[in-house]
Amino acid sequence: MTVALMWEARAAAGRGEELLAWVREQPLAAEPLRRETFRAPQDRVLVITWWDASYDAELPELPEPTSELVTRAVHRWRFEAVAGDGS
Template sequence: MTRAHMWEARAAEGRGPELDAWVRGHALPALRGSAGLLRTELFAAPGDRVLLITWWADEPSQVADPPPELLARPVHRWSFTSTHVE
């Protein structure tokens, strides 16, 4: 069973590059080597949003919250279980 965990944050006004740098410098290194981690993918979107998707063989590890001053709102998180792959 493969699980995907989506972590999405919206940066405070003008702080998108800092939020992206925080994910690269803190969140991703913290996940590396986690048991069951299969893959990570980082996306950027309009509105200074950052999306991190991680794929797991088991239960996903949680991604930490960035410093509050980088955020426009609380982080959103969703977990999914794969039901079909082609």
């Protein structure tokens, strides 16, 4: 099964590039199948990692940045791949 972990944060005013650089420097305790980083308006940064694991597996996640770097706590979601959905 493939599991995707999503990590999303919003940078404090004027600190979007700093948050993006911080995210890119963060190692994970294990290597995912794939890792992608995105940015969006309002200095938001999104990281998606894909893992070959069960939905409830214990997987390494990115940490919380310092409170000075973000406007709120990080949002995290976990999804499992759906095969044969016809799309």
